[in-house]
Amino acid sequence: MKKNLVIALGALTVFFGAYSALTIYDHYFKYGRMWQTPAVRPHETPLLVMDDDAVPVHGGESVYRASDPLQLQSPLDAGDPEIIKQGQVVYATFCQQCHGINHDGQGTVGQSFAPLPTDLRSPRVQQTVDGLMFTEISFGVDRPGARQPALATTIFPEDRWKVVHYVKSLGIR
Numbered sequence: 001m002k003k004n005l006v007i008a009l010g011a012l013t014v015f016f017g018a019y020s021a022l023t024i025y026d027h028y029f030k031y032g033r034m035w036q037t038p039a040v041r042p043h044e045t046p047l048l049v050m051d052d053d054a055v056p057v058h059g060g061e062s063v064y065r066a067s068d069p070l071q072l073q074s075p076l077d078a079g080d081p082e083i084i085k086q087g088q089v090v091y092a093t094f095c096q097q098c099h100g101i102n103h104d105g106q107g108t109v110g111q112s113f114a115p116l117p118t119d120l121r122s123p124r125v126q127q128t129v130d131g132l133m134f135t136e137i138s139f140g141v142d143r144p145g146a147r148q149p150a151l152a153t154t155i156f157p158e159d160r161w162k163v164v165h166y167v168k169s170l171g172i173r
């Protein structure tokens with residue numbers, strides 16, 4: 001009988017010892033155990049409230065989409081050498097693989113397209129109004145079977161204007 005009591009007391013001591021060790025760990029150590037993370041108890045912290053201007057009510061991409069391409073004006077200075085230089089970086093990042101290092105449509109990736117990527121120094125492209133070129137890069141070319149990818153969700157609007165100014169700065173071949 002006495003033996004059983006000792007065993008029970010021993011088991012209780014081990015149990016409470018382990019329990020307090022875990023509690024101390026949970027309360028005083030920086031990295032708690034898994035069940036303490038927000039992933040498991042999501043509603044214990046207040047929900048984040050969005051800033052008032054997090055979703056644009058004026059301006060934004062939808063305005064570009066809805067506008068007449070011929071009326072769109074670049075917010076940047078097309079003649080600024082710094083803008084052209086930045087446009088060149090955008091070109092190397094997002095266009096060169098298709099339109100080629102020489103802007104002639106001979107990029108490695110572009111060769112699998114039909115029609116092939118356009119020569120960006122051809123008279124037709126060079127004579128395209130800036131706003132229209134911006135729209136073509138953003139939402140694709142409005143022509144059946146056209147293959148220019150829509151890059152609006154890939155490239156920032158300002159960077160799209162920069163690459164337009166860069167392409168136009170190259171001139172007719």
Ligand code: HEC
Nearest residue numbers: 094095098113115116117118137141145146147148149163
């Ligand atoms: C995935 C390949 C690919 C990428 C990336 C790409 N293009 Fe193109 N682009 C094409 C193809 C293919 C065409 C030919 C479109 C057609 O005639 O159907 C084209 C056509 C064009 C045209 C001519 C549109 C017209 O009026 O026919 C312009 C301008 C142009 N691209 C600019 C760009 C610029 C600037 C970038 C980078 C921001 C870019 N493209 C990225 C494949 C690409």
